[in-house]
Amino acid sequence: MEELLAERERVAFLYRKLDAQRAVALRALEEALGDTTAQRWQREVSVRTLSDQLSRLRVADDGLCFGRTDHVDGTRTYIGRVGLFDEQDEYEPLLTDWRAPAARPFYVATAAVPEGLTRRRHFHTRGRRLQDFHDDELRLDGVALTAALDAPREEVMRDIVATIQVEQDEIIRFDHPGVLVVEGGPGTGKTAVALHRVAYLLYTQRERLAKRGVLVVGPNSGFLRYIGNVLPSLGETDVVFASPGDLMPRLRTVREDVPEVQRRKGGLGILDLLAAAVAQRQELPAEPVPIELEHCVVHLDAAVAEVARTRARQAGLLHNHTRVVFHEALVDVLLDVALAEIDEPWDGVAADVRRELYAHRELRAAVDVLWPALTPRRLLAELYESPDRCAELGVPEFHREVGRAWTVSDVPLLDEAAELLGEHALKPKEEKAGQEYAQGVLEILDTDPTMDPDLLRAVDLIDAEHLAERHEERDHRYLAERAAADREWTYGHVVVDEAQELSEMDWRLLFRRCPSKSMTIVGDLSQRQSAAGARGWSDVLDRYAGSRWAYRELTLNYRTPAEVMDVAAAVLAEVDPTATVPRSVRRNGIAPWAAEVADLRGAVAAELALRHGGTVAVIAPESVTDLPGPVITPREAKGLEFDTVLVLEPHLMAAGERYVALTRATQRLGVLHTAPLPASLHGLRPRAATGG
Ligand SMILES: Nc1ncnc2c1ncn2[C@@H]1O[C@H](COP(=O)(O)OP(=O)(O)OP(=O)(O)O)[C@@H](O)[C@H]1O
Numbered sequence: 001m002e003e004l005l006a007e008r009e010r011v012a013f014l015y016r017k018l019d020a021q022r023a024v025a026l027r028a029l030e031e032a033l034g035d036t037t038a039q040r041w042q043r044e045v046s047v048r049t050l051s052d053q054l055s056r057l058r059v060a061d062d063g064l065c066f067g068r069t070d071h072v073d074g075t076r077t078y079i080g081r082v083g084l085f086d087e088q089d090e091y092e093p094l095l096t097d098w099r100a101p102a103a104r105p106f107y108v109a110t111a112a113v114p115e116g117l118t119r120r121r122h123f124h125t126r127g128r129r130l131q132d133f134h135d136d137e138l139r140l141d142g143v144a145l146t147a148a149l150d151a152p153r154e155e156v157m158r159d160i161v162a163t164i165q166v167e168q169d170e171i172i173r174f175d176h177p178g179v180l181v182v183e184g185g186p187g188t189g190k191t192a193v194a195l196h197r198v199a200y201l202l203y204t205q206r207e208r209l210a211k212r213g214v215l216v217v218g219p220n221s222g223f224l225r226y227i228g229n230v231l232p233s234l235g236e237t238d239v240v241f242a243s244p245g246d247l248m249p250r251l252r253t254v255r256e257d258v259p260e261v262q263r264r265k266g267g268l269g270i271l272d273l274l275a276a277a278v279a280q281r282q283e284l285p286a287e288p289v290p291i292e293l294e295h296c297v298v299h300l301d302a303a304v305a306e307v308a309r310t311r312a313r314q315a316g317l318l319h320n321h322t323r324v325v326f327h328e329a330l331v332d333v334l335l336d337v338a339l340a341e342i343d344e345p346w347d348g349v350a351a352d353v354r355r356e357l358y359a360h361r362e363l364r365a366a367v368d369v370l371w372p373a374l375t376p377r378r379l380l381a382e383l384y385e386s387p388d389r390c391a392e393l394g395v396p397e398f399h400r401e402v403g404r405a406w407t408v409s410d411v412p413l414l415d416e417a418a419e420l421l422g423e424h425a426l427k428p429k430e431e432k433a434g435q436e437y438a439q440g441v442l443e444i445l446d447t448d449p450t451m452d453p454d455l456l457r458a459v460d461l462i463d464a465e466h467l468a469e470r471h472e473e474r475d476h477r478y479l480a481e482r483a484a485a486d487r488e489w490t491y492g493h494v495v496v497d498e499a500q501e502l503s504e505m506d507w508r509l510l511f512r513r514c515p516s517k518s519m520t521i522v523g524d525l526s527q528r529q530s531a532a533g534a535r536g537w538s539d540v541l542d543r544y545a546g547s548r549w550a551y552r553e554l555t556l557n558y559r560t561p562a563e564v565m566d567v568a569a570a571v572l573a574e575v576d577p578t579a580t581v582p583r584s585v586r587r588n589g590i591a592p593w594a595a596e597v598a599d600l601r602g603a604v605a606a607e608l609a610l611r612h613g614g615t616v617a618v619i620a621p622e623s624v625t626d627l628p629g630p631v632i633t634p635r636e637a638k639g640l641e642f643d644t645v646l647v648l649e650p651h652l653m654a655a656g657e658r659y660v661a662l663t664r665a666t667q668r669l670g671v672l673h674t675a676p677l678p679a680s681l682h683g684l685r686p687r688a689a690t691g692g
Pocket residue numbers: 145148149158159160163164165168184185186187188189190191192193524527558559638639640641663
């Protein structure tokens with residue numbers, strides 16, 4: 001009891017420190033906001049830094065300190081969400097940030113390899129109050145983990161900082177600058193690990209990552225909502241969350257193509273088709289277009305346009321940037337025709353006629369038709385909406401009615417089209433203008449004749465590119481907003497969850513968004529549901545990362561009790577007979593069951609009325625409708641978990657979908673069906689239905 005009181009006092013003391021630091025930061029922020037003497041950009045930088053600091057201190061409110069390590073040399077380290085220092089005592093650490101190297105033994109020490117520890121202490125807090133603690137003998141399968149895994153789930157995922165396991169910790173801190181693939185079965189903590197790795201990287205590489213931000217790609221918005229709390233709870237905000245349907249600014253879609261079209265649009269073969277779709281828009285006139293000049297009439301016919309088109313294409317520029325070249329080539333060819341027509345040439349005739357041709361409205365109008373300025377959306381919409389264009393390119397199945405929404409598979413195609421068409425013709429110029437401005441500033445700073453040549457000059461400290469970047473800081477939006485709105489934004493790190501679902505074209509887009517190739521990719525090939533998804537990691541990654549990508553596996557299932565995994569194992573064998581089932585870390589004594597029913601709706605209602613407590617989901621194939629309760633499809637269930645799961649009509653699901661549906665339960669699993677179960681589910685305990 002005495003010890004609990006002492007620890008309680010320690011935690012209370014840490015909260016007092018936190019409050020004091022928060023008050024200081026808040027005062028500084030108020031001062032910065034009111035400071036009219038500072039330059040505007042200086043003020044913005046201070047305000048941003050202080051707001052970030054405040055939001056980091058704010059998230060620490062809940063569960064500030066979650067443990068302590070006792071070392072063989074008699075010292076102790078308290079581990080928490082943020083680092084706190086004693087400014088009155090030479091900045092002695094009072095609380096060590098969980099991401100700091102000094103915190104590592106808390107996660108990795110085992111009885112076999114104690115990492116210099118004699119004891120690890122786990123705190124249980126409610127709000128700001130320490131309720132209790134327990135010590136363990138450095139066996140991480142101990143009480144804290146069991147308590148965390150048995151706890152009922154909430155609507156949003158929680159962070160696992162207090163109970164990270166050794167194999168997980170190694171991945172979180174894995175020092176690999178390129179692509180890291182983390183594979184593991186359902187519930188092995190892939191998502192949790194990927195998010196904690198982001199928090200860790202943002203801490204250890206703050207300089208680099210805070211500037212470019214981190215992109216987290218998850219399968220759908222439900223999943224993103226579910227995980228959206230983990231990073232803020234760890235104090236991280238410079239992160240953009242997106243599903244594959246959100247990766248194009250100003251477009252959000254969840255619509256899916258039929259599997260056949262998904263496969264076609266998702267494969268790299270589509271690149272040739274896109275190039276052909278652009279070429280298809282570089283047209284020849286069906287009828288000659290008369291161009292009336294002052295002294296003659298020339299005709300823009302297919303032969304003239306063909307010569308100009310060949311010349312334009314030879315310029316090797318992007319489609320939109322080539323319009324001027326095509327226009328010029330047309331003028332050149334028609335000028336020759338006109339000069340041959342004019343009977344009595346005068347001095348300077350060529351220059352006069354050229355000027356006239358250039359400015360000619362009909363000729364300009366013809367350029368707009370024969371070589372139109374195209375946005376990615378216009379290119380693809382006008383292709384899909386024209387049965388003839390689709391047929392000409394050999395993809396009649398791409399045809400869609402006018403005004404139909406974009407699909408998720410269209411997103412990488414739109415992105416690719418932007419690359420092919422040259423969407424932002426002005427961007428490089430704007431950038432250059434920024435740099436020229438900055439260079440000018442530096443030159444002014446540099447021309448002070450009274451300056452001592454031995455002193456460092458501004459140009460020695462900063463080059464124009466960097467000053468221009470700072471100049472860009474004038475954009476007030478948070479990094480996440482700016483990044484999400486800019487198709488050409490490149491991120492410092494990209495995380496892809498449920499990565500098995502992404503198509504080759506999705507990967508192409510993502511690697512464009514991350515030229516540094518600093519990525520954490522987590523997935524499970526056995527859970528693939530998408531027709532265009534990955535078959536193997538090498539197929540996807542060798543193209544971009546060569547052999548420089550690293551692979552790690554997670555093997556323990558922290559979600560699903562062994563009773564449920566025994567059932568899922570047979571289904572996994574259907575998906576991939578060579579795959580191994582992850583080992584569950586616990587049994588809960590509740591056997592999964594199946595009931596054959598006549599009235600599915602009534603049976604679901606009766607089950608839901610039992611109210612086991614905790615979260616509940618009913619997972620049904622898309623074709624089964626008109627059901628009570630929170631029904632989701634296997635696709636929507638990806639990455640989520642619930643205390644009680646009811647799976648309906650598994651025989652109507654593909655094997656991969658069945659596997660995902662069955663592995664969502666943290667406690668109870670029931671199956672309701674109106675037709676015989678597939679053989680792989682014969683192991684389920686038959687049970688009479690509660691109702692129906
Ligand atoms: N070290 C841990 N301590 C406590 N809980 C953990 C730990 N590791 C994982 N979990 C919990 O296990 C559950 C499954 O984790 P997660 O969703 O990250 O698994 P996953 O591998 O992404 O699963 P899936 O492939 O099914 O999406 C979550 O509730 C997570 O919080």
